[in-house]
Amino acid sequence: MSLITIIGRGHGGTRAMSHTLIASNVFMGEPLNRSGDLLPPQAMYEACRVLARSVTWTGGLTWDFSALHTMPIPDEFTDLVNEYLKKVLAAKDEHKGWKIPETTLVFPWIVRIFPEIKYIHWVRNPRDNILAR
Template sequence: MPFITIIGRGHSGTRTMSHTLYTSGVYMGRTINASGDKVPPHDLYDACRIFAKYVRWTGGTSWDFSKALEMDIDPGFVEKVKTYLGDVLENSAPFRGWKLPETTLIYPWIVRMYPDIRYIHWIRDPRDGILAPHRTDDLGDFGIAYPDTADIRRQRAISWLYQYRLMKATPVPGHLVTVRFEDFVLKQEETLRRLEAYLGIPLSRIVVRPEAVGRWKKAEGALPMDLLGEALAELGYEV
């Protein structure tokens, strides 16, 4: 039975994929909020804090993930994740999965616990993603050290950069597809056909809003391009 999860920072448009899966008959958990998140999230939040104990901040916007990548998974982490996913793991639906943006904070250990999952890497231009608040803006809430700043967009950019680098540091799982939010919105049919081939299931067509792409161009205030520029170029966005 294919098991699916979406990996991507909050406000990257992951709700779009979650709603697509849900309306296509994929069991996404007993309770899902308006953002398509499997809730309650508290056990997974606790798992994030356990993982963070093994990440070392080396100053600025640099973190050392080597210990977390090389060590045995903390048993307390396993317990918290299995408790959070209990209803999904026990369900007998032919297709199951979950979405919670904070899963990205523990991606390396999720891949090791569940190597056969169909992973969807969800990417969005971070200049759009940092315009609105999200629970992961303050990495310190999840036990992750980072440089102090009074600039909220800079704080969000640091959070985005941390998660982007953690995703890059994670060994590539056996099943992985990368989807850009902008492609899903502007080339929905083409993108859904690619996802259908990857997942092996027909997907519903939900309403998307083209105006959600490129909102940063009309936003007031400065954007921390010194933090985002290199990653934007790597991801193929125009800088």
């Protein structure tokens, strides 16, 4: 079994990768919106808020994320992620995963909860849409 997530900015082209995985028989959860995001998102949004409590603002535009790599992960966070991924984690598919931009925000704890996870970090080249109107 492989667990896959797509991380990247919203409106950064992650939809193309989500649709490619679906076409390749990777179960990406259900229901999905047109962008391939797993719905409903509320539990993941709340998980972001839980993680945010452990990030320290150090002034200006600087934040300290270092505690996220070693501190105990709160049960509240794990419960929210499991709630959000309930259908994905219960699926019997050999390859399964999910996409929602907020996964990027909680990635330090996602890789600790799911150490075998495969992730696709999608970075869009800004030159491909610089002339977009």
